[in-house]
Amino acid sequence: MSTLMLDRIVPRHIRNFEPYYPSKPDSVLMSLFGVERLHRLNNNENALGPPPAVHRVIDGFSAEMVPVYPNGDCFDLRDLLAAKFHKTQDQFLVGNGSCEVISSVIKAFCVKGDNIITADKTFAVYEWVAEFSGVEARLIPLKDFGFDPEAMLDAVDDKTKIIFVCNPNNPTGTYWDRDTMIRFLEAVDQRCIVVIDEAYCEYVDNPDYPDAMLLMETFPNVITFRTFSKMYALAALRIGYLCSSPDVVDMVRRTHIVYSVNTPAQQAAAAAITDDRDFILATRKMVKEARQLLCPFFDGLGIPYLSNQGNYMMVHVPLSDTLLYRMLMKHGVMVRTMTGFRFPNWIRISLVQAPVMTDFINAFREVLSTVQK
Amino acid sequence: MTETGSRLSLDLKADICWIPLVQGVVETGAPVMGLDPGKTLRLALAAEEFILHLSRTAPGTRLILTLSREASSVSALFQFESSPEDLWAMNLTAASEISQDLDQGMAHMGLLLASRVADRFSIALNGRTLSVTLFQDIIYPEIEKAEVPSAPLRGILSAEACSDPADISHACALTMTLYPEPLYPKSFRTPGNIIDRISQGRFHAALVKDEAGTTAGMICWQIPSRRTVEFYGPYLFSKGDGIAQLLIDHLINQVARTEAITLYSRAAGPDLPLGNFEPLAALAYRQSNGQKETRTLWFRHLREDMGCPVWAHPVLVPFLKETYDRLFLIRTIREYKDQGGSRPARSLLGTRLGADKQEAFIRPMLDGTDIRENIQRHIQLLVNEKYVNLFFTMDLSIGWQAALGKDLTETGFEPAYVLPYAGESDKVIFHYVHPHA
Numbered sequence: 062m063s064t065l066m067l068d069r070i071v072p073r074h075i076r077n078f079e080p081y082y083p084s085k086p087d088s089v090l091m092s093l094f095g096v097e098r099l100h101r102l103n104n105n106e107n108a109l110g111p112p113p114a115v116h117r118v119i120d121g122f123s124a125e126m127v128p129v130y131p132n133g134d135c136f137d138l139r140d141l142l143a144a145k146f147h148k149t150q151d152q153f154l155v156g157n158g159s160c161e162v163i164s165s166v167i168k169a170f171c172v173k174g175d176n177i178i179t180a181d182k183t184f185a186v187y188e189w190v191a192e193f194s195g196v197e198a199r200l201i202p203l204k205d206f207g208f209d210p211e212a213m214l215d216a217v218d219d220k221t222k223i224i225f226v227c228n229p230n231n232p233t234g235t236y237w238d239r240d241t242m243i244r245f246l247e248a249v250d251q252r253c254i255v256v257i258d259e260a261y262c263e264y265v266d267n268p269d270y271p272d273a274m275l276l277m278e279t280f281p282n283v284i285t286f287r288t289f290s291k292m293y294a295l296a297a298l299r300i301g302y303l304c305s306s307p308d309v310v311d312m313v314r315r316t317h318i319v320y321s322v323n324t325p326a327q328q329a330a331a332a333a334i335t336d337d338r339d340f341i342l343a344t345r346k347m348v349k350e351a352r353q354l355l356c357p358f359f360d361g362l363g364i365p366y367l368s369n370q371g372n373y374m375m376v377h378v379p380l381s382d383t384l385l386y387r388m389l390m391k392h393g394v395m396v397r398t399m400t401g402f403r404f405p406n407w408i409r410i411s412l413v414q415a416p417v418m419t420d421f422i423n424a425f426r427e428v429l430s431t432v433q434k
Numbered sequence: 435m436t437e438t439g440s441r442l443s444l445d446l447k448a449d450i451c452w453i454p455l456v457q458g459v460v461e462t463g464a465p466v467m468g469l470d471p472g473k474t475l476r477l478a479l480a481a482e483e484f485i486l487h488l489s490r491t492a493p494g495t496r497l498i499l500t501l502s503r504e505a506s507s508v509s510a511l512f513q514f515e516s517s518p519e520d521l522w523a524m525n526l527t528a529a530s531e532i533s534q535d536l537d538q539g540m541a542h543m544g545l546l547l548a549s550r551v552a553d554r555f556s557i558a559l560n561g562r563t564l565s566v567t568l569f570q571d572i573i574y575p576e577i578e579k580a581e582v583p584s585a586p587l588r589g590i591l592s593a594e595a596c597s598d599p600a601d602i603s604h605a606c607a608l609t610m611t612l613y614p615e616p617l618y619p620k621s622f623r624t625p626g627n628i629i630d631r632i633s634q635g636r637f638h639a640a641l642v643k644d645e646a647g648t649t650a651g652m653i654c655w656q657i658p659s660r661r662t663v664e665f666y667g668p669y670l671f672s673k674g675d676g677i678a679q680l681l682i683d684h685l686i687n688q689v690a691r692t693e694a695i696t697l698y699s700r701a702a703g704p705d706l707p708l709g710n711f712e713p714l715a716a717l718a719y720r721q722s723n724g725q726k727e728t729r730t731l732w733f734r735h736l737r738e739d740m741g742c743p744v745w746a747h748p749v750l751v752p753f754l755k756e757t758y759d760r761l762f763l764i765r766t767i768r769e770y771k772d773q774g775g776s777r778p779a780r781s782l783l784g785t786r787l788g789a790d791k792q793e794a795f796i797r798p799m800l801d802g803t804d805i806r807e808n809i810q811r812h813i814q815l816l817v818n819e820k821y822v823n824l825f826f827t828m829d830l831s832i833g834w835q836a837a838l839g840k841d842l843t844e845t846g847f848e849p850a851y852v853l854p855y856a857g858e859s860d861k862v863i864f865h866y867v868h869p870h871a
Contacts, residue, residue: 079693085740093741093764185691383735384712387762400736405686406710 074173074195081189096393100417103397105231105261105373107294108413109347112340114332115295122325131324135302138331142302145334146274151307154314155330157321159260159288159301164190166284166303168316170222170254171196178216179225180208182233182403184258187225196222206367207235210245217252224249227258228273229265232402232409234369239271246280254309256284260301261371263292263341264348270370274304281306284313289326291372292344293333298326348372351412358422362429372412375399380432382406388431392424440467440503448488448495448514456481460501460510467503468572476551477570481510483551484568492516505636506627507553507571515562521800522780524555524566527811554786557799574626580607587674589645593684596641596652599629605641605652609669616719616729617703619654619666628654640684642677650674653681655689661855663694663736670705678705686710690736695855698733710734712761715851717865720822722792731851739763742859744830745770747839750862753849763854770833771840781805783812793823801834806841813845813866824866825850831858 068076084090084103091099101108110116135155143150156162163186171177173195179187181200191198199221201212208226217224226245229236237245242257249255257273273285288301300322303313333340352368359366365377378385382398385408389396399407410421442463446452460478469477481499488495492514500511552568559565596602606622621627631637642651653667668681689697698714699706711732718726741764746754748769758765781802786795794816798805809826816824826847828835843849847864854860 079691082740084738090740093766181687188691379709381710381712381734383737383739384762386738387735387764390764391762398738400686400690403687403690405683405690 072195075193078189078193090390090395091393094390094393096391098393100394100413100420102411102413102417102421103395103409104296105291105371105409105411106296107292107344107372108411108417109294109340109344111294111329112333112337114335115293115329118328118332119325122328126324129324130320131322131327133319135322135327138302138327141331141334142304146304148274148304149307152310153302153304154310154317155300155302155322155327156317157301157326158290158299159258159286159303160186160190161318161321162286162301162303162313163187163256165313165317166223166254166256167191167194167196169313175220175222176218177223177225178213178221180213180227180230183208183225183227184231184260185401187256187258203230203233203235205235206230206233206369208237210237210241210248214245214248217249221253223254223256225256225258227260228271229261229370231261231371232373232375232397232399232404232407233367234371234373234375235367236265236270236370238267238269240269242271242276246276246283249282251280251282254282254284255280256286258286260286260288260291262287264345264372265370266345267370277305281309284309289330289333292341293330293337295326295329295333298323298329300326300330344372347414348412350415351418354415354418354422355410355412358425373409374412375404375407375409377407379429380406382408385428388428389421389424392420392427394421394424396421442501444499446497446499448485448492448497450486450489453482453485456485456499459499463501464508464570467501467508469508469570470573473508473570473573477508477510477568480551480568480570484510484512484566488512488514488516504569505631505634506574506621507569509567509569511565511567513563513565516564517778519778519780519800519802521557521564521566521782522802524557524784525782525808525812526785527808527815556784557782559800572627572630574624574630576623577603577607577610577625579611580604582608582611582671583648585648587644587646587648587650587672591642591644591650591674591677591680593640593642593680595684595688596639597629597632599625601641601649602629602632602639605639605649605669605671608649608671609652609667612671613669613703616727617666617701618669619701631656638688640681640688642680642684644672644674648672651677651681653685655685657692657694659856660693661695662853663689663692663697665697665699666701667703668705669703679707682707682710686736692736694736695739696733696853697736698731698853700729700731702730702732706732708732714761714853717850720868722820722822733854735854739854741765742831742855743768744859745833745836746830747771747837749843750836750839750849754852754862757852761852761854763852765860771837777834778802779804781808783808785812785816787821788823792821793825794821795825795827797827798835798838805838806845809838809841809845817868822868826864826866828862828864829857830860830862 087099139150139153142153167190176197176199177191178199180203182203188198199216201209277283284303284305286303290296356368367375386398397409457478460481464474464477495514498513502509553571554569556567603625606625609618609622637656639654641649643649650672651668651670655663655665657663668678670677711734714731714733717729719729720726743766746767754767781804782800784797784799830836842864847866850863850865852860852862
C-alpha cells in the first residue's frame with residue numbers, strides 16, 4: 062500500500078493555490094464550437110501583426126541557428142533599450158514575457174510573511190505569483206474603476222515590499238496622471254519598491270500620462286515593466302522586460318533566470334523598437350477607429366461600457382458574461398469574460414480592425430436578440 | 435500510532451486481537467475531537483465491526499485506521515488492499531439478503547452493522563487501495579426563529595465575509611423566520627454546525643450590514659467538488675435596494691479566482707438576481723402529500739467553457755444533446771455501454787437519506803454484474819419506506835457509470851438535469867418517477 066503523501070511534502074500555500082488552466086488551442090476551440098474561423102478578441106493582441114522589420118527577422122531565421130544557445134541575458138537587446146531610453150544596459154532585465162520578470166521581482170524582495178499591495182481588479186499575475194510564493198497579496202478595491210492611491214498607502218506596513226500599479230490598468234483602462242503618480246511616490250517615500258506596469262503605455266498619447274522611465278530618475282525605488290506582446294505584436298515569442306535603477310536591477314538579477322528568452326524573440330524585439338513610430342501611429346489609428354464603431358453601438362443599446370486607454374474596452378452585459386462567451390463562440394467570436402477579474406457580467410473586447418469589429422457587432426446583436434426572446 | 439493535532443493513525447493487521455486497541459483509540463480519541471458519548475460508542479462499534487469483517491474476509495491484511503475531526507463530524511478512515519467485492523454488505527439493502535442466508539451472511543454482518551451505525555460512509559478505490567470512511571456527525575443544539583427587525587437600514591450597505599458565531603446564528607434564525615424550509619439547508623436550524631464548518635474553511639457565509647451594524651442579508655456557499663460551488667440564498671432580512679446584488683457580487687468575487695467553474699443553487703429563492711444566472715433545469719419535486727412543486731435550479735460558469743468529453747449510454751444521448759444545446763455547453767459525447775468484459779459480481783450503491791423522508795440520494799460506488807438488480811432493490815426499499823424523491827447521480831467521466839443509463843431508465847429513473855463539471859466532467863442527476871404518481 063504505497064500512497065504518495067503529498068500533503069506532507071507540499072507547502073500549505075502551494076496546496077491552497079488554485080492552478081490556472083489556459084484556454085485550449087484555437088483549432089480545438091473551433092472544432093468544439095463548430096466554427097470555421099475565430100476572431101480572437103480576448104487577449105488584447107495587436108491584430109495588425111508585428112512591424113515589417115520583425116517579418117524580415119522571422120523570415121531570415123535559419124535552422125542553422127537552432128543548435129546555438131541564445132545570448133543568456135539579451136545583451137544586444139538591452140544595448141538597444143538603453144540607447145532608446147537614454148539609460149545604461151545594467152538598468153534592464155529581459156524575461157520570457159513580463160510574467161517572468163514579475164516572478165523575479167517578487168523573489169528578489171519578498172520572503173514569507175511579507176506582503177505586496179495591488180488592486181483587487183487588475184492583472185492577476187501579481188496576486189498569483191505572490192500567493193504561490195507564500196507572500197500575502199493585499200488587494201485594494203478599485204475606486205471609480207481606478208487604483209485608489211490613498212487606500213493603497215493606508216495598507217502599507219513594515220512588511221510591505223512591493224506595490225504594483227498597473228498603469229493603465231488592465232482591464233479598466235484607467236490610469237494615474239503624472240501628478241497623482243508623483244504624489245503617491247512621494248508618500249511611499251522609498252519604503253518599498255513601486256512597480257509601474259506599463260504593458261499598454263504605447264497606446265496612451267495623453268500628455269498627462271506619466272512615463273516611469275523618467276520617474277525612476279527621481280524615485281530609484283521605481284521599476285517599470287514593459288512588454289513586446291501588446292503593442293509590438295510579439296505575443297507568441299514571449300518577451301518583456303523591466304527597467305529600474307542599477308542597484309535595484311542588480312538585486313533582481315540574482316533571482317532572474319538567464320537563457321530564458323530565445324534568439325528569435327531577442328532579434329524580433331530588437332527589430333520592433335527600431336524605427337517604431339509609424340507602426341505605433343497605425344496601431345493607435347486602428348484602435349481609435351474600433352472605438353468609434355463600438356461606443357455608438359453600445360450607446361444605442363443602452364449598455365454601459367468603459368472605454369479608456371489601451372487596445373481594449375469593457376462592457377457591462379445584461380446577462381452572465383460566461384453565457385455570452387459561449388454564445389459568441391458559436392458565432393466565431395472570442396471575448397474575455399471578466400468574472401475572473403472580479404467583474405462579473407462584464408466582458409473585455411480587444412479593439413482591432415473595423416471588419417472584425419463589425420462581425421463582433423453583428424454577432425453580439427444576434428446573441429442579444431436570442432436571449433431577449 | 436501517530437497523532438497530529440486532530441488526527442490519530444494506527445497501522446495494524448486485520449486481526450481480532452487488535453479490536454480492543456481500536457476500541458480504546460476511538461473511545462478515547464473521539465470525545466477529544468468533540469463527539470458526544472453516545473456517538474462515540476456508535477463510532478467505536480462501527481470501527482470494531484469493520485475490523486471484525488476484515489479479519490474474517492481478509493485476515494492479516496495491512497490496515498491503516500485514521501481517526502480525525504472533520505468540519506462537523508468525526509470520521510474513521512480505513513485504508514487497505516482488498517477486493518472491493520467484499521464491500522457489497524454496505525448496500526442499504528444488504529440486511530434482508532444477509533438475514534435470508536445467515537450462514538453465508540455472517541462474514542458480512544460486521545460490515546452491515548458498521549454501515550448502519552455510522553451516520554454516513556464513503557468509499558474510494560485508488561489503484562488497489564480501498565479507502566472506507568465512516569462518519570459520525572456531531573450533535574448541535576437547535577435554535578428558534580428570530581423576530582425580524584423593523585428599523586430601517588441606515589447609511590451605506592456593505593458585504594463582508596462572516597465567521598462570527600453570534601452573527602451567523604442570528605442570520606440563520608432570521609432566515610428560518612422569513613423563508614420556507616426547502617430554501618435553506620437544515621443545518622441552519624443548528625448553526626453550531628455551520629460555525630464549525632466555517633472555522634475549518636468547509637462552509638462560507640457573507641453578510642450585508644448597514645453602517646449601524648444591522649444585518650440586512652446573508653448568502654452562504656460550500657465547495658462540494660473541486661470545480662463546483664453550491665450556494666444558498668441570498669436571504670434578505672430588510673427592505674433595501676441592491677442587497678441581493680451586493681451578496682451575489684461578493685460571492686462571485688470570492689470564488690471567481692478559484693478552481694471552480696460552475697456556481698449553482700438547488701434552492702434559490704425569489705430574491706435571486708436572475709440576470710447573473712442561467713436556468714439549469716425545472717425539477718418536478720414531489721411533496722409528501724403527493725403534490726408536485728416545480729423548483730428551478732440556477733447556475734453560471736465562472737470562466738470560459740473549454741468543453742470536455744463525456745461518456746454516455748446511447749439511450750441518454752438525446753437528453754444530453756438537448757441539454758447541451760439549450761445551455762450552449764460544448765461537449766464531445768462518446769457513446770459507451772457494457773462491453774461484456776469481466777466485472778465484479780457484486781456492486782455497491784451509496785445512499786444518503788434526507789430529512790423527513792423527502793429525498794434519498796443514491797450514487798454508484800462500485801460496479802458489479804448485479805447493479806441493475808441492486809438499483810431495483812434500492813428503489814423498492816426506499817419506496818416502501820415512503821421516500822418521495824429518489825435521485826441517482828451519474829458521473830459522465832466514468833465509463834461504467836455512464837453505461838448505467840439504460841438500467842436507470844428501464845428501472846424508472848428519468849434524467850432530470852446535468853450539473854456541469856460536478857465530476858471530472860459533468861454529472862447527470864436522475865429522478866425516480868413513481869409509477870403511481
